[in-house]
């Protein structure tokens with residue numbers, strides 16, 4: 179699977195270097211190209227993820243992990259391009275899937291299992307601490323264990339004991355019966371004598387029994403080897419201590435590994451250290467002398483920040499090249515000074531250039547933007563080819579790790595260590611040489627001090643309020659406890675993203691071609707949550723380098739599963755959940771300083787114990803139109819000004835995501851609202867196919883049984899306009915405890931659900947329209963409408979032109 183995925187990735191990388199770099203004017207073609215790449219990357223992602231999860235070899239896992247992160251990041255970049263191109267978060271690609279002979283399920287974004295697996299222990303420990311704090315604070319009641327009366331206990335024991343006696347008696351009777359049967363048989367045989375057929379059967383029985391026992395024994399041995407409980411024959415010569423070392427459990431394994439690594443390093447230092455040191459010294463002094471021949475004096479020693487001798491003295495470079503490089507470094511340092519003055523002019527020029535490039539791009543057509551992940555994928559791919567593709571691993575049955583590779587890696591580390599030591603010695607030697615031969619010093623140190631002083635005086639920038647540490651004397655544990663006790667840090671429900679049931683919209687492209695705007699499906703929503711919420715929160719590399727989404731807004735009618743999705747993000751990534759909903763913070767942390775302290779604490783804990791999700795329910799209230807803008811603790815609007823600052827304090831390396839949920843986004847002041855929430859996901863009510871699976875799923879989930887008497891299709895049709903929350907409510911109303919007990923005798927009928935459904939308030943057309951109208955006013959919605967209008971104008975222009983031609 180890994181090899182296949184790498185092959186597919188290579189093809190994809192070739193495409194990236196070819197098709198993606200050529201400008202293309204036909205936007206339909208561009209979209210097709212992007213969508214096909216998106217699907218291909220998702221497939222590669224699925225295969226790599228499974229391979230990463232199933233392999234136990236740690237070094238292989240590390241290589242896959244690198245490529246995996248690269249692929250995830252690239253998927254996000256391609257998605258960004260698709261959104262830019264279509265001005266919409268939802269894309270309909272059923273025609274492309276049809277061409278590729280794939281099912282929509284094949285494009286489901288998988289969630290890497292390592293997100294949770296790798297820190298399972300930490301998460302379990304954190305959950306325990308959270309439970310304890312909640313119990314201590316009285317915010318959670320311990321689940322009572324139902325006590326049993328002695329009579330009940332005695333009865334249960336009696337029932338179990340009688341059953342045991344019954345079974346023993348039955349077994350005893352069976353034995354007597356078989357014995358009697360056996361006793362009868364020989365007599366018969368003696369009387370009649372065995373026939374040749376019976377004799378053959380008897381011999382066959384013995385032979386088959388023998389051969390089967392042998393086979394089973396062999397299979398058992400193989401199984402033991404497979405399970406790692408015994409060693410394969412060729413390894414049986416290993417010493418007992420080695421065997422023992424292999425059998426210890428994982429934490430000890432890890433300790434052993436680090437020890438093994440250390441001992442390998444020590445050995446390398448011992449055996450090769452001196453040789454490496456001498457080599458470096460010879461190499462560097464040779465270079466100095468040759469450089470002096472060329473430029474007439476000794477060069478400056480490269481600074482530590484620039485990488486020391488590593489930056490210049492590469493064994494493959496000639497002395498002339500090195501001399502040039504050193505001279506260039508000097509010039510660069512001089513130029514830097516001049517550049518400061520010129521910077522302003524340059525930035526203006528750059529702006530102009532950018533504008534020009536933008537115009538040029540428009541003229542040339544679409545071209546894929548630069549990527550942060552291509553290099554990562556390429557590096558991983560070449561590592562796979564160099565090391566793993568054709569490696570002979572027959573000897574490595576246990577597939578744990580390859581000591582030779584560790585040695586190679588450690589050799590680099592040891593070389594690096596020694597190089598630093600050598601640099602110090604050689605720098606001093608160079609100084610001495612200069613003094614002795616040229617009679618001059620470098621005078622570097624003084625300069626350094628001056629510039630440091632300057633930095634110290636000019637570098638005092640004002641740190642934003644939220645980035646200052648307001649609680650330097652408090653531990654993270656105490657802040658964590660306070661937040662839990664205040665109800666700001668809550669326990670996330672265990673829901674997986676796959677629990678968010680919903681089908682695909684198979685008609686998307688057909689509807690678009692007919693000029694009808696299709697309604698996005700729940701599967702689309704699920705995908706967006708995985709892309710924008712889960713993947714960046716789970717992987718540090720992806721979060722740092724992929725298009726950054728700091729805040730996500732989930733807008734939609736009540737009951738479409740907004741809260742459920744927030745909890746799913748936390749479950750899938752093991753994130754902490756902070757609840758800053760309007761109703762949850764009223765009356766807490768009064769005044770401006772209180773609010774600042776609250777946000778500071780949330781941010782500090784969220785960053786330290788990342789990943790974290792900061793959830794703001796009824797988020798429209800914070801940005802509501804009009805009203806007082808006071809710092810009163812009862813007023814949710816007090817957060818309005820602070821939220822942008824909060825987001826500013828979240829940097830690319832902090833895996834913290836702000837998620838807002840709202841049922842009435844139209845009540846909010848659009849501009850500040852959209853400034854905070856740059857990604858908006860409008861969740862629609864479920865369509866027919868989603869309702870169909872939802873009814874089935876929810877009835878089964880609540881203990882119901884589906885028979886022919888229950889017409890799910892009819893229920894799905896009837897519930898048009900209702901949301902998942904309504905369906906859950908209806909099913910719970912019907913499936914009471916009593917009704918569940920009656921289920922065997924009285925199967926569920928369609929009519930039973932109709933009355934409770936009629937009691938619910940559906941999502942009315944007006945509400946739906948207002949959601950659409952609001953979305954059309956958001957930046958992306960506006961861009962989409964503008965693009966549609968432009969397209970129409972173009973179409974008209976063309977048809978007019980065509981008419982004129984005809985005339």
Ligand SMILES: Nc1ncnc2c1ncn2[C@@H]1O[C@H](COP(=O)(O)OP(=O)(O)OP(=O)(O)O)[C@@H](O)[C@H]1O
Nearest residue numbers: 677678679736737738739740741742841902903906
């Ligand atoms: N796609 C789905 N699959 C299964 N269950 C779902 C789905 N969507 C929602 N539900 C269930 O519907 C119920 C309502 O969901 P939830 O409370 O998350 O909705 P909401 O949009 O946050 O509602 P509100 O806006 O009223 O707070 C929950 O019990 C949830 O488990």
